[in-house]
Amino acid sequence: MRKIISGLFISLDGVVEAPDQWHFPYFDEDMGNAVQAMMNDSEAMLLGRRTYEEFAGYWPTSTDDLAGHMNGTPKYVVSNTLTSADWQNSTLVSGDVVKELARIKEEPGGNLAITGSGTLVASLLRAGLLDELHLLVHPIVVGSGKRLFEDGAQVPLRLTDSTTFSTGVLHLVYGRADS
Numbered sequence: 001m002r003k004i005i006s007g008l009f010i011s012l013d014g015v016v017e018a019p020d021q022w023h024f025p026y027f028d029e030d031m032g033n034a035v036q037a038m039m040n041d042s043e044a045m046l047l048g049r050r051t052y053e054e055f056a057g058y059w060p061t062s063t064d065d066l067a068g069h070m071n072g073t074p075k076y077v078v079s080n081t082l083t084s085a086d087w088q089n090s091t092l093v094s095g096d097v098v099k100e101l102a103r104i105k106e107e108p109g110g111n112l113a114i115t116g117s118g119t120l121v122a123s124l125l126r127a128g129l130l131d132e133l134h135l136l137v138h139p140i141v142v143g144s145g146k147r148l149f150e151d152g153a154q155v156p157l158r159l160t161d162s163t164t165f166s167t168g169v170l171h172l173v174y175g176r177a178d179s
Contacts, residue, residue: 001105043113
């Protein structure tokens with residue numbers, strides 16, 4: 001069975017929105033290695049609509065070192081508002097997305113990695129479909145923006161690993177409490 005694994009940059013006050021505005025002063029080689037390890041451990045990406053639109057607007061024409069990986073990796077795009085997902089190797093997942101993602105998890109293959117997509121991550125946590133949550137907790141209070149845990153739903157998790165980077169960022173890895 002495939003696993004769904006999420007990696008998120010998050011502030012001390014729970015903000016996951018617009019990390020490009022507060023994350024980069026904390027990025028170092030250790031964090032880069034952690035992010036690379038998450039990418040290496042996955043076979044496909046799972047993206048929410050907004051993250052998909054941002055990525056699809058950038059990566060197809062990028063000359064960045066990651067462009068080959070981002071463009072070549074299979075992508076599942078979760079949306080009930082998009083009618084197509086035209087970025088190379090993209091498949092639209094719509095309708096009963098919980099049922100569809102549960103089915104995809106049962107298919108043979110490697111792990112599905114979620115980058116960003118806070119709304120998708122929160123919904124998969126509530127539905128019990130997220131197997132592993134990597135939080136890269138930055139030592140900054142952003143003050144405003146979309147938070148990962150906004151709806152008050154309780155989801156018990158179990159800490160499986162933690163690392164502190166020299167920048168003060170904590171890499172916390174959680175699994176489901178029932179696994």
